[in-house]
Amino acid sequence: MARDKFLYVLALPGLLYFLIFKYVPMWGIVIAFQNYSPYQGMSGSPWVGLEHFARFFSNPDFFTLFRNTLAINVLSLVLFFPLPILLSLMLNEVRHMVYKKIIQSIVYLPHFLSWVIIVGITFLLFSTGDGAINQMLVAMGFDKVDFLTNKNYFWGMLTAQSIWKDAGWGTIIFLASMASIDPQLYEAAKMDGAGRFRQMWHITLPGIRSVIIILLILRIGHIMDVGFEQVFLMMNGAVSEVADVFDTYVYRLGVKQGQFSYSTAVGLFKSVVGLLLVIGANKLAKKFGEDGVY
Structure with missing residues (x-):
């Protein structure tokens, strides 16, 4: 630590962020096992064990x-996860740097639009x-x-919105990974008569395979999470049967009805499922010889 003290100082803001906003709030999950009352606080609220989980299930x-x-x-x-990979492969094959930067800027831009704007465009x-x-x-x-x-179109509409908004932004990590591939591999492949598609299949994709696996594992861990804002803005009475998800349910019962303990139990259930999925997917990746997340 004495040798790398300046690196630790550089990392300090990030560490403080996770400590203050990620780890300290985890103390609040205890109210999932209480009949929490804001007037009594966490120390004075009665314990009920797994009652809220039994009620939820x-x-x-x-x-x-x-x-x-x-x-x-x-x-x-x-539908969404493979698209940034495909888009990255296509962008990587663009040799004219001016065109490449213009295309990258165009596909990045939707990421910076809020869901309010995107849903508004969808309505228009x-x-x-x-x-x-x-x-038309x-x-x-x-x-x-x-x-x-x-309701038959609702899930497709959400997926299409996510693709349009974030497919371009998702290419950043893959393009950075492609940039680290040794150019001599491509030169050797050309000498062996490999075309652009063969180079992509046998060099580029294997070169970013570890990144794909890591991002896939992390994505599987979020399989119980749906963007609250997107679903909440797109939801209406006609599609509520297929639109109501854990996030909107927690908002409706926790924020609007004040059932803090019950909604915390629902959120804890989501987190535990996500954790188990990450652990399982990571073990499966290691069995196939990949590095995994840890």
């Missing part, structure tokens, strides 16, 4: 919430009344489609 809403959360995340994992495009898409359908002789109030 026996609630008919549990299966609906679990189904919706899992379905949205599986769709995101299957897909609303049944004056939506641009429905206006009518002009071509087709009937209007209830994109926003038909």
